[in-house]
Amino acid sequence: MNFEEHAAKATILTPAGIPVPRGILCMSAAEASAAAAKIGPCVIKAQVPTGKRGKAGGIKLASSPDEAKKAAGEILGMRIGDYTVERLLVEEQAEIAREFYAAVLYDTTARKPLILFSIEGGMDIEDLAAAKPEAIRRLLVDIDSKPSLADVGQMLQGLKLDAAEEQITRILCELYAAYRAHDAELLEVNPLALLGDGRVVALDCKFVLDDAAVYRQPEIAKGGATAAMTALEKRAAEADLKLIQLDGNVGVLANGAGLTMTTMDVIRHYGGRPANFLEIGGEAYTKSEIALDLVLSNPGVNSLVINFCGAFARTDVMAEGVVKAWHKLKPKVPVFFSIHGTGEVEAVRLVRSELGIEPYDLMEDAIQAAVKAAQ
Amino acid sequence: MIVRKKDRVVVLGITGKQGTFWTEKMLGYGTRVVAGVNPKRAGESHVGVPIFATTAEAVEKVGGDVAVMFIPPPMAKDAAISAAQAGIKLLVVLTEHIPTQDVMAMHAAAAKHDTRIVGPNTAGLVTPGECFVGIMPAFVPSVFKPGRVGVISRSGSLGTLVCLNLTRAGLGQSAFIGIGGDPMLGTTTRDALETLDKDSGTDVAVIVGEIGGAMEESAADYAKRMTKPIVAFIAGAAAPAGKKMGHAGAIVTGNAGSYASKCQALEAAGVIVVDTPSQIATTVVTSLLAGRAGGKNVASR
Numbered sequence: 141m142n143f144e145e146h147a148a149k150a151t152i153l154t155p156a157g158i159p160v161p162r163g164i165l166c167m168s169a170a171e172a173s174a175a176a177a178k179i180g181p182c183v184i185k186a187q188v189p190t191g192k193r194g195k196a197g198g199i200k201l202a203s204s205p206d207e208a209k210k211a212a213g214e215i216l217g218m219r220i221g222d223y224t225v226e227r228l229l230v231e232e233q234a235e236i237a238r239e240f241y242a243a244v245l246y247d248t249t250a251r252k253p254l255i256l257f258s259i260e261g262g263m264d265i266e267d268l269a270a271a272k273p274e275a276i277r278r279l280l281v282d283i284d285s286k287p288s289l290a291d292v293g294q295m296l297q298g299l300k301l302d303a304a305e306e307q308i309t310r311i312l313c314e315l316y317a318a319y320r321a322h323d324a325e326l327l328e329v330n331p332l333a334l335l336g337d338g339r340v341v342a343l344d345c346k347f348v349l350d351d352a353a354v355y356r357q358p359e360i361a362k363g364g365a366t367a368a369m370t371a372l373e374k375r376a377a378e379a380d381l382k383l384i385q386l387d388g389n390v391g392v393l394a395n396g397a398g399l400t401m402t403t404m405d406v407i408r409h410y411g412g413r414p415a416n417f418l419e420i421g422g423e424a425y426t427k428s429e430i431a432l433d434l435v436l437s438n439p440g441v442n443s444l445v446i447n448f449c450g451a452f453a454r455t456d457v458m459a460e461g462v463v464k465a466w467h468k469l470k471p472k473v474p475v476f477f478s479i480h481g482t483g484e485v486e487a488v489r490l491v492r493s494e495l496g497i498e499p500y501d502l503m504e505d506a507i508q509a510a511v512k513a514a515q
Numbered sequence: 516m517i518v519r520k521k522d523r524v525v526v527l528g529i530t531g532k533q534g535t536f537w538t539e540k541m542l543g544y545g546t547r548v549v550a551g552v553n554p555k556r557a558g559e560s561h562v563g564v565p566i567f568a569t570t571a572e573a574v575e576k577v578g579g580d581v582a583v584m585f586i587p588p589p590m591a592k593d594a595a596i597s598a599a600q601a602g603i604k605l606l607v608v609l610t611e612h613i614p615t616q617d618v619m620a621m622h623a624a625a626a627k628h629d630t631r632i633v634g635p636n637t638a639g640l641v642t643p644g645e646c647f648v649g650i651m652p653a654f655v656p657s658v659f660k661p662g663r664v665g666v667i668s669r670s671g672s673l674g675t676l677v678c679l680n681l682t683r684a685g686l687g688q689s690a691f692i693g694i695g696g697d698p699m700l701g702t703t704t705r706d707a708l709e710t711l712d713k714d715s716g717t718d719v720a721v722i723v724g725e726i727g728g729a730m731e732e733s734a735a736d737y738a739k740r741m742t743k744p745i746v747a748f749i750a751g752a753a754a755p756a757g758k759k760m761g762h763a764g765a766i767v768t769g770n771a772g773s774y775a776s777k778c779q780a781l782e783a784a785g786v787i788v789v790d791t792p793s794q795i796a797t798t799v800v801t802s803l804l805a806g807r808a809g810g811k812n813v814a815s816r
Contacts, residue, residue: 246615248699248728251622283619323614352588353614386755397696398670398725401750406791408753417754449676451638452650481675482652503676504791 141349141364142189146229148347151363152327156318158311159341163231169212175230176208184211185229189365190221191264191346198225201233222368234343235336238304241265242312243328244319247280253319255279255287255312259299261331287316307340308332322360323353372438379430381418388413389514390507391435391444391473393428393462395420395453403447406504412511415441425453428461436471442514444475447503450482459487463494474513478506516605516633516702516710517690520645523549523578525570525603527594528585530561537585537650538562544654546646549577570594571601583607583639583648591635592617599628607648608634608701618699625701632701633694638671641678641691649693651675662687664799665711667704668723669696669730673750677723677795684796689717698727704734712741719744719799722786726751726774735780744802745786746795749777 143151149160164175165187176182186198193199198220202208208230218225239261247254257277260268268275279295281287292309301308311332319327326348333343354361369377376383390412394400397419404414415438420431435444446462448455459479477499479487491497500506518524524541528534529551539562542548548564550573557568567573570582582603586594591613598606599621606625613621613635625632633640639649644661647653651671658679664686668674671693678688692707694700704722711720720743724731731749738745752774778788789798 246619246699251619251626251699251701253616253619283616283623320616323616325615350615352612353616355589356614384755394672396670396672398668398673398723398750399676401725401754402673402748402792404753405750409790414753449672449679451652451671451675453672480679481658481672482655484655484657502793504793 141351141354141361142367143347143349143363144187144189144227144365145185145345146187146227147363147365148345149342151360152318152322152324152347153329153342153345156314158314158318158329159339160345161231161234161341161343163229166212166228166230167226169209169216172212172228172230173205173209176202176205179230179232181233182208183231183233184208184215185231186215186218186220186225187227187229188220188223188225190223193220196220234333234341236331236333236343237336238334239331240308240333241268241276241330242308242315242332243326243330244316244324245326245328250280253281253283253316255281255292255295255316257295257308257312259301261333265328265330281316286320287313289313303338304334304340311340311342322347323350323357324348325350372434375437376418376434379427379434381420381424381427381431381434383434384417385438386413386415386417387440388415389440389442390510391415391438391441392447393418393420393431393435393444394447395425395449395458396451399447399449403445403503403507406507407445407511410508410511412507412514420453420458425458426461428458429465432462432465433469436469436473441473443473443510444471445507445510446475446477447506448479448481448487450480450484452482454483455479455481455487456483456490459490463490466495474510476500476506476510476513478503516631516640516692516707517714518546518581518605518640518642518646518648520545520547522580522605522646523547524648525550525552525573525579525582525598526564526585527552527570527582527598529553529564529566530556531585533650534585535562538564540654541647544647546648549573550579569601570598570603574601574603579603581605581607581648584610586610588613592620595621595632596624599624599630602628603630606630606632606701607637607639608632608695609637609639609649610634611636611696613697615699618697622699622701633692634697634701635695636697637695638674638693640693641688643688643691651691651693658682659691660687663689663716663718664721665689665714665717665719666691666721666723667707667711668693669704669725670723670750673792674723676792677721677748680793680796681721681799684800686796686799689714696725700730704730705737708734708737708741708745712737712743717743719746719803721745721795721799722747722781724749724777726754726777727772729772731777732780735784735786738781738784738786744799744805746798746802747781747786747788748792748795749774749781749788
């Protein structure tokens with residue numbers, strides 16, 4: 141679950157004791173103008189849960205309420221990535237002396253939390269990792285303990301941070317504590333700035349809450365951003381299903397993330413274009429009825445592949461759901477089946493007798509037929 | 516991580532719906548399930564298996580080499596740590612959606628107690644003709660049969676399809692190693708590949724990978740020194756960019772994680788990468804024949 145900058149600062153950084161610039165959340169140009177009157181020279185920042193806001197023109201400086209109003213008017217309604225800007229953060233301008241990068245995330249290889257720091261702040265960390273990997277300092281942390289001031293001090297050794305070192309050391313420890321306390325998947329401050337007056341302040345913040353931990357972070361999760369979704373994706377989400385709508389013409393209904401991805405791959409391999417990703421793996425295999433409705437509701441779909449391979453998921457249960465939905469929906473596009481694994485005898489019997497369709501033996505053959513039918 | 520008939524298996528969460536269903540399937544296939552754990556039902560017996568209050572008690576009374584968890588996400592961390600403390604050497608974690616920080620705590624406990632975790636979010640381990648641990652259709656004869664092909668898979672459903680294709684091509688399996696779909700796994704593709712390399716019952720290794728992470732790249736590094744033929748399929752070539760790959764993954768692994776990166780690394784290591792799942796079986800047949808012709812160390816079946 142992603143968070144907008146203002147929410148990440150207010151719910152994570154401020155309670156953790158990490159300083160942020162004075163700012164006011166605004167919903168309109170008039171509010172931005174009023175905020176600028178209170179704050180003075182300010183930065184107007186689009187609030188969307190995605191990166192590259194600056195490059196998209198979503199961050200502007202203003203030195204007066206009138207300028208703030210004008211800038212806000214330009215930014216509100218702007219499209220950045222998959223999002224339309226509906227909110228702005230109006231923040232006091234900072235006199236920046238140096239920009240750093242700080243983050244806590246997890247390292248899949250070491251299976252431990254990882255603190256990152258760089259004196260090359262401000263730029264995208266992916267770009268920095270590619271261009272100057274040596275400029276990134278790393279500290280792996282034992283999940284059962286926490287980093288000491290000495291551990292962090294050692295991590296920062298030789299970086300010539302001078303008077304800022306003490307503040308940065310403390311901030312990194314606080315950042316780690318916040319990461320642990322709030323089940324963060326990623327907690328990133330970029331830039332972490334040293335100001336002209338000697339203070340170290342978090343100018344931006346990215347916080348990603350671990351989706352698997354939302355159930356035990358209910359208060360924090362209330363501040364999360366709504367993901368950009370199409371109407372169809374929203375319907376799927378309401379049924380607790382993960383659907384990604386694509387611009388292809390061959391619909392996909394399969395069980396398990398691996399088999400679903402593979403079905404899409406093979407569609408493309410034979411020159412077709414997949415119309416969706418929809419996972420009904422794990423416990424969700426019982427949801428094939430609503431799943432069929434969803435994939436057929438995608439307006440681009442000219443044909444459909446139903447590819448089941450039962451392990452934990454029982455193909456007879458999935459076929460039963462498909463048959464039920466079929467009688468209600470009466471699909472107008474041709475549908476091509478391949479069914480194997482747990483429950484396959486009963487599943488194939490159901491599809492044959494109830495739908496009068498003979499499943500293909502190989503998924504490759506079912507997919508080739510579907511690609512041809514979609515053209 | 517190749518399970519054997521002699522391995523004593525403890526089932527955590529044995530009395531639940533899935534625990535019950537799959538314990539019966541495991542017993543029926545020949546898995547030596549010696550104990551179940553459920554503190555509320557200790558002293559009882561369930562599907563013919565004695566239940567203990569804790570994993571430690573089960574191990575003390577009846578022994579335990581392997582534990583398999585049918586435990587929901589909020590309780591998974593404590594169950595896994597208790598199993599590691601009890602001396603379980605191989606812990607199969609089927610649970611999906613365990614909070615990431617809990618997963619790290621599980622891995623820390625496993626490292627401390629010398630326990631190997633398989634998973635989280637794995638479909639389990641199958642040794643055809645001997646036993647299985649997890650939620651795989653080992654007992655479906657059209658899917659699995661004993662043989663000499665070792666299969667490593669992140670996905671249960673796709674792994675099942677691959678084994679089915681192999682079986683239909685007349686190729687049995689020495690082991691199915693489901694490593695799991697989570698980003699932070701106890702057993703990696705490379706770990707599993709090393710096991711198959713050292714297994715005298717395996718002639719060919721099959722890797723069923725997925726986009727994301729750097730496990731296939733790391734496995735490719737090991738594959739360079741192997742003489743057994745390896746065939747791989749990587750799922751996700753058509754996955755939309757940016758939908759699965761997280762920011763965090765990108766920084767830790769650099770440019771690794773993409774379909775192209777994985778195929779390139781594997782091919783550079785001499786692994787045959789195929790385009791569709793059914794090509795795995797046909798390619799294994801040809802590589803076995805080529806292996807024999809080229810005098811490679813491929814035992815006859």
